[in-house]
Amino acid sequence: MKVFETHLPGVGQRYRISFPDGGTFTIVIHNDGSRRVFWGSDSDSDSEKLFTATERDAQKIAEIFEGVFFDPVADDLDDALSGAQIKWVAIPDDSPIAAITNRAATSAGSVTIQSTTAAHNHRRTTTG
Template sequence: MKVFETQLPGVGRRYQVSFPDGGTFTIVVHNDGSRKVFWRDDPDGDSEELFTAGERDAQKLAEIFEGVFFEPVADDLDDALSGARVKWVAIPDDSPVVGQTIGDVGIRTRTGISILAIERADQIIANPTPETQLLADDVIVVVGEDDAHQELDTLLSRS
């Protein structure tokens, strides 16, 4: 598989993925955040537009390909997990949570997000405790519903 990226002035970026068995998958990411997705079977043929996706739908598709999208399908699973998403979130250098502990920030209480792990440089801190300090450039692995992820984004970026 080969991936080619092309800047499209005034439009955005085009990503073309060529597969060894044939066919080309193309995604055009427009400057407005929308994505158009195309497929071409034959190198000499025309591309067929498959669909257009907004930023939120594109993010869900990326999560599926990345293997982090979680949508329970069995009826007997706990309803609390329905719609849960696992995400990797970088803590910005200027975030107000830098230097504080997980417990002091109250991430779960304030956002509904649970921290599963912290990636810190070459180290993984699995199941961090409330006493674990949050540092700039930490990547926290979190689980929660979409609304909780939005609350976390707001909490991490408050000044």
């Protein structure tokens, strides 16, 4: 990736970013703070205007690229549950809760949280 910066007298600054796989991304920052963003499929063709952004919009886009709002999800279930304390309990067939099924299609789940005073059963069902 190559970045070219050009001063545009009376207008502002232009940044052209050329990608190795092809395409040119151009940002023109105007003296009034607005940004115009263009894309060209190659460096020889005319670029197509994608959008105009305010300074605040540009800051938000930069935060997204920087990963400010991104919270990675563990690729491995073992990593995701590394701090969890889970105790699996066998439920007898004649138990009243044995008839309750956890179907993947409805994302139903059952979690019991035991405190020092009592056990509370929380059932969560989401459909999607």
